[in-house]
Amino acid sequence: MANDRIHLKTGEEIGGRAGATIALTPSTDKRRVSLPVPPDWVIPIIFIPGVMGSHLRMSRKRQAELERNDNRAWRPDEKIDSLSRRGDSPKRRQLNFDPDETEVDRYEITEDAGRFDLMGEATANSDKRHRNVPDGLPDIGLLMSAPLPAAAEQWKAKRGRHEATAAQKARWRGWSEVMFESYGTAIKLMEARMNDLLAPTGEVSLAWKMPQSIPVLDVDPGEWGGAGKPLTEDEIRRVGNCWYPVYAMGYNWLQSNGVSAGKLARRVDEVIAMYQSNGRRCEKVIIVTHSMGGLVARAMLNPKYGNGIDKKILGIYHNVQPPVGAAAAYKRVRAGFEDAKGNLVAAIERAVIGKTGREVTAVFANAPGPLELLPSASYxxxxxxxxxxxxxxxxxxxxxxxxPLKTYVSELQLHKKLGTANPIAPVVMGDPLYDIYTRNSQSWWRLLNPDWVNPAEKKYNKSDPYAKAKQRIADAQDFHKDINDLYHPITYASYGADPSQRCFGAITYRVNATELSRFGDPLSWELVSEDGEGRIVVRAENNHTLQLRLEPPNDAGDQTVPSDASASRVRGTMVFRQTGYEHQNSYNDDKVLASLLYSIVKIANTAPWWVP
Structure with missing residues (x-):
């Protein structure tokens, strides 16, 4: 009889093992309990956030210097703490966001619940810190709290034994080390839908046939801005006998994305090895990225950074990636973050990183990661x-x-051959590093104001802080060369191309004069002053003074990455061109979420181990 059997789900425990909790019943209860045997195959899904999307903590040394009661460096999900920093000085911002004194704020819990207390002091403190993933997180996908009756809970408590909750398991998977307000919807959706592909009968589950939201099956991808065939039931059935545990992997976004790529490659290797040691078949992962996380993932494909992890990546889904940088990065260093316009996450970023160029420069000039968002030579x-x-x-x-560059190189070669003095370099060459970023301090269009670079007066061995910062920019441009046109062969991507979500495809300064012939070439103007909010005063020919004002953004995109200049340059099997969302909140948009699920199933279908 149907009532003679109780069907329970098998979930995943901390440490990656399959598990289930069954409560003992009175001897009069004759019902049988059945548990499904976990599938052999596991394909972890790795979510990599964008810049400022990972929580950071500072070193003991820096905490003492800043006289903080805690070691929080950046936790935007904690709004009160974040907004309380809006009055910080540039010096304090530089010290708070020091790439050498910060690390990812990861969750701490034992992976061996049989030997160690899951509710010990370290875990309790970590749980309190990581409540951006709420304690009451409901069961999602493979993440399930133990459904014990009250008597069983009391029995375990007396013996100092506790079962991990769904929230603790999610935190152990890294969900709380990223900005959960921005990414939680997508992370939970992937965990729920990708681990409910098939019903016990082997048919496609109702979660896909009759979803309450985000329909994907048999839907034309053109509805989400793509071009291709709809997802079929056969494609879902083909990949359904597999677990897809979703991990979030934060990284220190202040450090170079190349450094972060190496660290995440090691973490991915550890996840694969963990499942293999548990007796599961796990060979490759699927990577999902947001914004600058796409640069990290692409760097992982380069052996210089990823150390061969590319062979263990089945495919990648990028969202709102700036493939060749974004002009907004230049604007923010010169004139601060844009007005939030009612967006709370953007308001936190502006308050904590900086609303003026002076404040932002104190952070970005000393942090390789943000400098890698500057437009590259391919922009x-x-x-x-x-x-x-x-x-x-x-x-x-x-x-x-x-x-100009070709002529200069030719003359250099000739002078070298003749042994004569080098020729004078041209004023501009067509490369942003030479033409813009590393100009001398009196060039009004240069990126960095030397007076704003090192307000904390940090000491560098035999190196000037301004020269050090310019070298970081050069290194950032070299990083882009290392990943130029480097994409996984199975890449899906989405981006915003909304005319109403205006962003800086170009940076335009408007001068307070109609006819400039008597003022000379703008390249000859010398800087007099800048206010860090978009106003620059220059001295032109004949000692005339002119004022330049930054014009508002005028390009379609997502308020951060311009679609034509950067976002559309992504390369992939299918690219979704979309409208209707802002950059940081893109993963809360239904079109993005639908294209995400579609892409993951398509990528999973490319695995060579499925039965035809």
Whole structure:
């Protein structure tokens, strides 16, 4: 009879082992309990957040210097703490966001519940810290709290034994080390839907046939901005006998994305090895990224950073990645973060990182990761512009022509051959590093104000802080060369191309003059002052003083990454061009979520081990 059997689910425990909790019943209860045998195959899904999307903690040394009661460096999910820092000085911001004195704020819990107390002091403190994943997190996918009756809970408590909750298991998987307010919807959706592909009968589950939200099965991907065939039941059945545990892996976004790629590659290796040691078949992972996390994932494909982990990646889904950088990074260093416009997450970023160029420079100039968001040499040239008061363009950098560089290189070779003095370098060459980022301090369009670079007066061995910062920019441009056009062969991607979500595809300064011929070439103007909010005063020819003001953003995108200049340059099997969302909150948009689920199933179908 149907009532003679109780069907329970098998879930995943901390440490990656399959498990289930069954409560003993009175001898009069004759019902049998059945548990499904876990599938052999496991394909972990690894979520990599964007810049500022990972929580950071500071060293004991830095905590003491800043006289903080705790070691929080960056936890945007904790809004009160974050907004309380909006009055921090540039010096304090530099010390708080020091890549050498920070690390990812990871959850701490034992993986051996048989030997160690799951509710010990370290775990209790960590649980309190990581409540951005709430204690009451309901059962999701493979993450289940033990369904014990009250008597059984009391019996275990007397013996100092506790079962891990769904929230603790999620935190152990890294969910709480990332900005859960922005990413929680997508992380929970992947865990729920990818671990409910098939019903016990082997048919496609109702979660896919009749979903309460985010329908994907048999839906034309054109509805989400893509172009291809709908997902079929056969494709779901093919990959259904497998577990897809979802992990979130934060990284220290202040450090170079190349460094982060190496660290995450090791963590991915550890996850695969863990499942293999548990007797499961686990060979590859699927990676899902947001924004700058896409640069980290692409760096993992380069053996220089990933150390061969590319062979263990089945495929990648990118969302709102800036493949060749974003002009907003330049704007923020010169004039601070944009107004939040009612967006709380953006308000926190602006309050903590900086609303002025002086505040942002104190952080970004000393942090390789954010500098890797600057437009690379592959970004469309001419993105830094000057217009007259009548909107006539009179300057655009980097210059479009390669001739100055070619001529200079040719002359260098000739002078070297003849043994004569080197020729004078041209004013501009067509490369952003030379044309813009590392100009001398009096070039009004240069990136860094030397007076803003090191307010904490941090000491560097035999190196000037300003020179050190310019070297970081050069290294950032080299990083982009290492990942230029480097994509996984199975890549899916989505990005925003919304005219109403305007962003800086180009940076335009408008000068308070209509006719500039009597003021000379803008490249000859010398900097007099800048206010860090978009206003620059220069001295032009004949000692005339001019004022330049930053123009508002004017390009389609997602308020951060311009679609035409950067986002659309992603390469993939299928790319979804979308509208209707802002950059940081993209994973709360239904079109993004649908394209995400579609892409993961498509990627899973490419695994070579499935039975045809």
């Amino acid at each position: 469309p040239r001419g993105w830094l512009r000057v217009q007259t008061s009548e909107y006539r363009q009179v300057m655009a950098l980097p210059v479009a022509s390669d001739e």
